[in-house]
Amino acid sequence: MKYLILILFSLTFLSGIGQNQIIDSESKEPVSYAYIKSINKLKGVISDYNGFFVLDSSFRALDSIIISCIGYNNGHFAVRDIIKNKAVELNPSTQNLSEVMVTAKKMKYQRKNLGITKKPKKTRFPDYVSTGKNGEEKATWIPNEYSVPGYLKNINVYVSDLGYPDAYFRIHVYACNEFETKPDKELTKSNIIASATTGNEWVTIDMSNEHIQVGENGCFIGIEWFDSPKSKFHLDTIFNNGQTWDENKSEYKDTIYSRIRKGNGAVLGAIYQKYRHSRNKHWQNNSDGQMYSYLMDSIMYTTATFPDGNTYLRTPDNSYQGVMCINIDVSFPKNKIDLTYNEPKKRKLNKLEKVKQNLFKYPQNNIHELFASLIKAFENDDIVYVLKYLCVYKEDQLNQILSEFVDEENEDYISDEEKDTIVKNLSLFKSKFDSAVLTKIDDKHFQLSVDNEIYNIIIDDGLWKINPYGYSIYK
Template structure:
């Protein structure tokens, strides 16, 4: 089946060069593999992630600039080598507030409806981030569950992606992620559910930015046949393109709470490449409890 897609940004996976270098990324404390660590390259506008075993094979024209993974300090790479060690990041906690949800009331924000729009990963890798406002200012609330509509195609293994949280600072995301969770989603169209009932996430009065980021590795990679709609109105049929799972659905919304972000900067609504993204919200539903 050929699927028409209105976004012409596709993942670049070079299949024409023979891979030259096998890389491992390990935890410096326990020497365990760091799964899905992100490798940024010099003079490239894309990134790649390690596999679940912390390994990745690089092309001969890919030179690592730095490596990052949530919970670890960023590693600037000055010398190319075969094994890299990431140092765990330890944060001093001045005060710990201990409280448990009552689970007496729940409500949902966001929406699981969809239209013919999908968020795809592309050559310039990016994140899609929704803002979720907290309208309950009187008591402490928590995130109990998140549901997101995904589609996974042509894969031998389950797909994975990053679900992350940023605090809201005067309408903008904080400098660093508050939390990052690697989520597994099954083949086909599914409502992928992340259950926080045993470890609820505090939903602050300022609201939260919640988003997704693609994990660029062979586990998620597949080939697809599509019709590409170019900006000049022409169509390119039966085009074989490299893709990365999953596809995230979106829906048209007047509130337009979703923003697109590449690896460096936020993109404003008047930027052509992100105009469509900013007119749609992620098909995501967040269940809140007290």
């Protein structure tokens, strides 16, 4: 009897948990896709586009919940209060006005487009990239080929006709870490929701009011998926045209692949890029909410097998990775992007020795990669590569370096002892990156310092380089 009473009491309590709506405390407008989580549990739900949500039986009467959404202060509520008051208010967060101050100085600006502007082929469907579960987020790195800061105006996202084109998704913008190519601080301050209509179309999101500055290393555009109200859990088979390598004829042959599509929201367009160019571009959040990148470095130059049984050697040029079709419109100061930087070293070093650039072996997309490439190149005895592609210097400095090289082809440019010293100094400096300070000198020149050690570095055409006459590298 006692057990029956407890059951009846629980059913009575749960029957009081109905549909609630989250609204803006000032405008009284619905807050779309807010997160509702219990303090004592990992359990959580997401409100819909109109701010409605339902607490299920896992939320107890004495539990407190946290409601959060970008652009709003987190709200703490008791479940009993939620039951009594069907409308739940969130307070908009106050933006730091000093961050959006615009200088009064007159300056001419020019808009440039960064990212992927091509429409994807209908037959290509990298499903692991272009769709996601409810609340899942994936991000794409947009490099800044002009290497000067600019202001984000629009984000353009290609939505295909697969899945549910009219399903909503949320936009996130992240700064690129100064030292590594990875998402850093989130720059969006508002709850920006977008959707397409029928699909196979570019969706443009106006970002002017966010006053976001795109840095020298570019930025990351994140897409957070939400299920369509019309969706049903499905497992559809999609047939795509593809190609495999015919070892006997040394050519590609047409093949039909079957792919499994999962998800209940929008499906973005995506293209395949060679891994040499797509590395570090695709990121997604894990169960802890942290972003991670799917890297294929460990399987490069290993043997792989096609579905038909043929084998091939994976390389950065025959391995492909899906990248979402996202591009951004950025407003740059016109006089800054018109500047060209001519490196006097290229002409002279090409006469000395013809060395081709290899950005996969020696990447320079960020400061961390630059120092890792310097260390690796010195260890591999690629001294000319270091001077030609990883370094930058004035004309008189180049002449001094060249004068120190011997004319005999069989002799090393620098001794093993000197190389060991350089590698040791660079490795020691790199190990202190957590406490490093990056100081901007002008649009392209920076000073990297730790304690009393200083390196002069430059970014040009999206690549970082170092002055070899900086502290301790060439002593």
